[in-house]
Amino acid sequence: MNTTLPEKKLLGLEVLRFISAMAILVFHYQQFAYVGLKLVNYQADQQPFYLLLKWFYIHGGLGVQFFWCISGFIFFWKYQNAIHEKIISGGKFFALRLSRLYPLHIATLLLIAILQIIYVGDYGNFFVVHNNDVKHFILQLFLASNWGGQGFSFNAPIWSISVEVLVYLFFFLVLRYIGKAAWISILVLIISGLIKYLNLTESFIVDCIIYFYLGGLTAQIFKATEQTKYQKFILVLSLVVIICPLVLLNEDSFEKIKHFFLIFFAPALIYLGAMELKVSQNIGSLIEALGNMTYSSYLIHLPFQLFMVLLLGALNIAIPFYSPYFFTLYLALVLCLSRFIYLRFEKPMQDFIRLRAKAL
Numbered sequence: 001m002n003t004t005l006p007e008k009k010l011l012g013l014e015v016l017r018f019i020s021a022m023a024i025l026v027f028h029y030q031q032f033a034y035v036g037l038k039l040v041n042y043q044a045d046q047q048p049f050y051l052l053l054k055w056f057y058i059h060g061g062l063g064v065q066f067f068w069c070i071s072g073f074i075f076f077w078k079y080q081n082a083i084h085e086k087i088i089s090g091g092k093f094f095a096l097r098l099s100r101l102y103p104l105h106i107a108t109l110l111l112i113a114i115l116q117i118i119y120v121g122d123y124g125n126f127f128v129v130h131n132n133d134v135k136h137f138i139l140q141l142f143l144a145s146n147w148g149g150q151g152f153s154f155n156a157p158i159w160s161i162s163v164e165v166l167v168y169l170f171f172f173l174v175l176r177y178i179g180k181a182a183w184i185s186i187l188v189l190i191i192s193g194l195i196k197y198l199n200l201t202e203s204f205i206v207d208c209i210i211y212f213y214l215g216g217l218t219a220q221i222f223k224a225t226e227q228t229k230y231q232k233f234i235l236v237l238s239l240v241v242i243i244c245p246l247v248l249l250n251e252d253s254f255e256k257i258k259h260f261f262l263i264f265f266a267p268a269l270i271y272l273g274a275m276e277l278k279v280s281q282n283i284g285s286l287i288e289a290l291g292n293m294t295y296s297s298y299l300i301h302l303p304f305q306l307f308m309v310l311l312l313g314a315l316n317i318a319i320p321f322y323s324p325y326f327f328t329l330y331l332a333l334v335l336c337l338s339r340f341i342y343l344r345f346e347k348p349m350q351d352f353i354r355l356r357a358k359a360l
Contacts, residue, residue: 011284012273013070014291020063021294025331026053027060031305032321036125048327062262064160065211069266071164072215073274075171083175090172097168099353104299104346105158109140112155112303118310127306129156146204157298163208170209185217218267222274238268296346297338304334
């Protein structure tokens with residue numbers, strides 16, 4: 001008889017992942033205003049539903065750092081003991097990760113390479129991203145596009161995944177050969193923070209380590225305080241950390257401290273998001289579906305934008321950039337396409353690779 005307890009579903013984190021993905025989609029909506037590599041006739045405050053979505057339009061790019069923080073929580077939650085106690089091998093760990101990331105990355109890389117060639121033929125320049133040469137294509141093939149600050153290329157959003165896979169390796173080695181104690185996570189954060197503060201490198205790898213380990217430390221604190229007398233205190237503290245700055249800060253002051261703010265805001269929100277959500281099975285399934293769409297929406301939105309630009313250009317139709325109907329259609333199509341890709345390509349490829357890896 002199987003006595004294994006079912007894995008806890010972090011539905012709150014799935015909601016946060018989806019909101020972060022939406023923030024990035026809204027933030028990158030401005031790319032429809034590009035002609036080649038430049039914004040043309042762009043008025044930020046005239047974008048659709050601007051008053052409602054202003055923070056996403058301006059700060060939606062922070063969704064990447066928030067994703068890193070969520071990843072850190074999930075990885076520490078799911079793999080910390082298994083890696084430290086050598087229950088899971090390095091080969092299996094990276095097979096699990098790359099089976100999730102690599103197939104869609106390669107598919108979107110090839111797609112956007114073709115679309116950029118067509119765009120250059122029509123407009124004489126690349127769309128939004130300019131480092132689309134053989135060197136950067138090879139780097140992209142190995143998920144190495146931003147290991148050394150090489151700039152954005154091809155399907156530009158993959159830059160954050162390129163950085164994160166190195167942090168996966170760092171995470172695995174630290175757990176396997178150093179330990180899993182919370183003080184180790186704190187030490188990693190102190191060293192990374194000093195490197196960032198002293199500006200010893202401009203690499204995004206240090207940023208990713210900071211946010212990933214902030215999420216990881218949050219997971220360690222959550223496990224240590226779950227169902228204890230300290231949990232309510234941390235929940236109240238988290239609410240204060242989240243609400244007070246949003247109430248007290250104006251746009252100018254927030255811009256100056258946004259990254260400092262995020263290192264407190266993200267763990268606090270994630271701690272709250274890790275609390276169990278008691279919802280119906282249908283609602284739970286819907287939340288899981290939304291969470292599963294985040295990676296595909298992240299990787300396909302730039303190729304989809306480029307496709308729409310080419311299609312409307314071929315039909316001699318000006319892009320209705322400021323139209324709320326066009327904006328709504330764009331988001332709806334990206335989400336529908338993301339769901340289709342997850343079900344028909346991303347998940348089947350993931351299962352196929354994992355099955356083959358298990359047979360080796």
